Amino acid sequence: MTGIVLRDVTKDFGDVRVLKTLNLEIEPGEFLVFLGPSGCGKTTTMRIIAGLERASAGEILVDGVNVNALPARERDMAMVFQNYGLYPHMTVAENIGYPLRLRKVPPADRARQVREAAEQVHLDPYLERRPRELSGGQRQRVALARAIVRRPTVFLMDEPLSNLDAKLRVRMRAELHRLHHDLGITTVYVTHDQIEAITLATRVAVMNDGRVVQLGTPEEIYNDPAEQFVASFVGTPEINLIEGHLSDGVFEGNDIRLEGFDTADEARVRLGIRPHLLEVCDPAAGVAHGQVYSAEYGGDTTYVTVSMGTKLLTVLAPPQQTFEVDSTVGLAMRSADCFLFDARTGSRIRERRAS
Ligand SMILES: Nc1ncnc2c1ncn2[C@@H]1O[C@H](COP(=O)(O)OP(=O)(O)O)[C@@H](O)[C@H]1O
Ligand SMILES: [Mg+2]
Secondary structure (H helix, E strand, O other): OOOEEEEEEEEEEOOEEEEEEEEEEEOOOOEEEEEOOOOOOHHHHHHHHHOOOOOOEEEEEEOOEEOOOOOHHHOOEEEEEOOOOOOOOOOHHHHHHHHHHHOOOOHHHHHHHHHHHHHHOOOHHHOOOOHHHOOHHHHHHHHHHHHHHOOOOEEEEEOOOOOOOHHHHHHHHHHHHHHHHHHOOEEEEEEOOHHHHHHHOOEEEEEEOOEEEEEEOHHHHHHOOOEHHHHHHOOOOOOEEEEEEEEOOEEEEOOEEEEOOOEOOEEEEEEEEOHHHOEEEOHHHOOEEEEEEEEEEOOOOEEEEEEEOOEEEEEEEOOOOOOOOOOEEEEEOOHHHOEEEEOOOOEEOOOEOOO
């Protein structure tokens, strides 16, 4: 199993610095996901790891060896992209076996390895078809099988599921999970989809504007975000953010007063609370107040929007609770469930109040 280290990696395109001093260790055998909005530098980072792009500065180490000057074809990494890259005139079997043919693997061995890889992604009934006779999900699986037969030291995947419909994406996610479990090959995966990231990753590197802003397990990223950007980017529906100030352990804003914080006083803070940790209650029992703006039935949950001043908050409520539009309601929440962010910088406020 192969480990990869990025040390002080920067990348400039012309005079634009798109990667700003990346430092990251990808552990042998892990499934590391780069997650971030479009344009933050995910693909560029992956291309540098693959050797398709040179870093402007810094080092890329593979198993401790500097590979900066090593061309892509000598890095033994297999890539899977969003647009499959299949040869349309070849059958599924020929597409999968292509890397083996390049390596001059004898036909009988090749056929066996192709069959094994095809079985691993449930393509064995389709070996004689051409790509145009396959669905999007099947094509993506051909691309995967072609990567598998190579037995590479590293899988690199750039938004491989983006072209699939929602249902197929969920299915393929499970397949990728299983594949990583079975093969144990170090995998670097790029996506802007936070659900994909937290479901697949052993660790997530959240990127914004050319930097890794947080590296952690999916649980750490979700439950202990380093900054407001991470808290907002991860989690659906999106976390609620409420402006206010903090003094003597009390958060106060328009229509909200919540006690129980042990962080230092701050003039301007933003409180973050996830929709499933908010509760709509009787106005007398609430620490915050607002009006029901809408309530949408969602099967096992009701999505309630509550207006608080000009702000709309999202609450996930149990399906048996009923709501009357425009009625005044209370909101209950616990300080322990809230995150506090510096309203100017977005950084997490953690330091304790002097007692
Ligand atoms: N070959 C290139 N020439 C100039 N700018 C580029 C090139 N490739 C990427 N960029 C720019 O670098 C930034 C990061 O791009 P990219 O790594 O593709 O982001 P992501 O994959 O996160 O969407 C973007 O602003 C993009 O426009
Ligand atoms: Mg990209």
